[in-house]
Amino acid sequence: MPALIDLDSIQKVYRTGGSEVHAVRSVTLSIQPGEFVAFMGSSGSGKSTMMNILGCLDRPTGGHYLLDGEDVSTLDRDERALVRNRKLGFVFQGFNLLPRATALENVEMPMLYGHRRTRRADGLARALEALTQVGLGDRWDHRPNQLSGGQQQRVAIARALVNRPALLLADEPTGNLDSRTSLEIMAIFQALNAQGHTIVMVTHEPDIAAFTSRQIHMKDGRVVHDAPVERPLDATAELRALQGDVAMAAHAR
């Protein structure tokens, strides 16, 4: 099976004033379809820059990036926008929903871009389907401020899924959530991964990375550790255990 992501000596150099900053120095790796990968590292390690390059938001200054067999490292602004629209789905730390649009309108948005001719009714049906998939089918008409953080992140996941992307990119998806809600989100990611979705996530929390199947550690722009996780944790089981603890504590009282 060909790799979904194939990075060949990717570099990213920022020029600020007279000095050069090497955010990413020659990263070569590949990610197969169906993997659930965590990029880890402290701030300044280059993992966010990697995320921007993987997400076609930014262009590497050196090397080649094959996404789904297509070299996307040389595409211009609008071509990258098209790739983002068709092949990628984003989940951000800060949810990044349009505050004044309903959940359904937020999820519908990716279908409005990218030269596709979908009838609005079909688009809305698909958006509703994606919302149902993340368990929010009954909240479609709520605005972000009427939803909890976990629910907002689930809307964001539905939005990332609605165009059936080849790759789901998550940038610190649990960074703004409490541990319980984080588990719920990770359970959703694991479920999606089990259905065959390829997921690449950036996080600095080892607890969260423990739910993935492969961890890539970065430091000073280089990959320092890249290994599959021996026994990934099961977020659904953890969640159930947490609920059990709460129930037992309540019982003991």
Next chain:
Amino acid sequence: MQPLAIIRAAASSLVRHKLRSLLTTLGVIIGVAAVIALVAVGNGAQAKVASDIASLGQNLLLVFAGNRRSAGGVSSGLGGAPLTLDDAKAIQREVIGVTGLSPEVRTSGQAVANGQNWSTSVIGVSGDYLAIRQWTLSGGVMFTPAEERAVAKLGVIGSKLAAQLFGANVDPVGQTVRIKNIPFLIIGTLTSKGANLGGQDQDDVLLIPYTSAMRRLTGDTTLRTVDVQVASDDQMNAAQEQIESLLRQRHRLRKDQTNDFNILNQAELAQTAGNITKVLTLLLGAIASVSLVVGGIGIMNIMLVSVTERTREIGIRLAIGAQGRDVLWQFLLEAVLLSCLGGVIGIGIGVGGARLVTVVSGFQTFVSSSAVAFAFGFSAAIGIFFGFYPARKAARLDPIDALRYE
């Protein structure tokens, strides 16, 4: 992005900020309303001046004694050779196309009748005068040429003067009005004509035979003014030239001497006045257009604020696959919708304002469809022009920076 989706996105953001949208577009509303209302007033003035000039009479040439356009701008109107009754008769006899002629002998005096006393103007004219001046009688008859020759003590009375002397209930016909102690028998009443261009009330008047005016009231033997009516519009210039050469000949003027009389061509007058009022209307429209431009700047200002404020939204849209032109169109359309909305509301207010002017002051206004089309088209163009820069700014944002923007 599909056009319909862009329109929806642009419109929904306007609807969400109703008050701001309204305030932003206020400049355009005022601009459009001002253009339409002021041009309507200008058109009204144009029509009023044209109708006033037309009410002077149809195809009218006014011959004045003395040259009012003498060199150096010094009026020698009171000097020079006067017009004589023979001059008038010669014009009537010799000039081709003359259908009516009336001397005008103006004087003023106290009119006494029915125990009332009223200062009025008395004009000595011929029987042709009414036809020349497009005037009609509301009752009674006009004096005849025979009565003119007889220097008869007769007159027809203007509606204002009649009302002052006899009140509304008495028929003036058959009554006597004394001017300088000379009794004039009223044989007709004039229809109301209103004020003339100079604001003078034309109904406060007594028309008597010019012979009577000259011999009984003023004692003059010469004329200051002769009204000449020409059969048709296209004979006006020819008639004017004939009168000129006839009078030069009669007054024995040499080639190097200027005219000692002056001919006012009503068609020329109408054209000149029409041109002046047209320029005035254009000027009003141009001044009002300035406020449209100011309104456009207001739109640009708010759109720039809006782009900054919605940087994150733009970042989200770019991240999920919006291309530069999608964002450009969204913001451009927002600006155009704003200005067009302002255009529509402005048209309503402008038309309403023009009506209001008519209702309040009685001054006729005419809303021209070309002014409406211009104002609306201009406001749409302003939306495009002033909306483009903010929209391009939005479209050129970097998605990574925009997403990070707080």
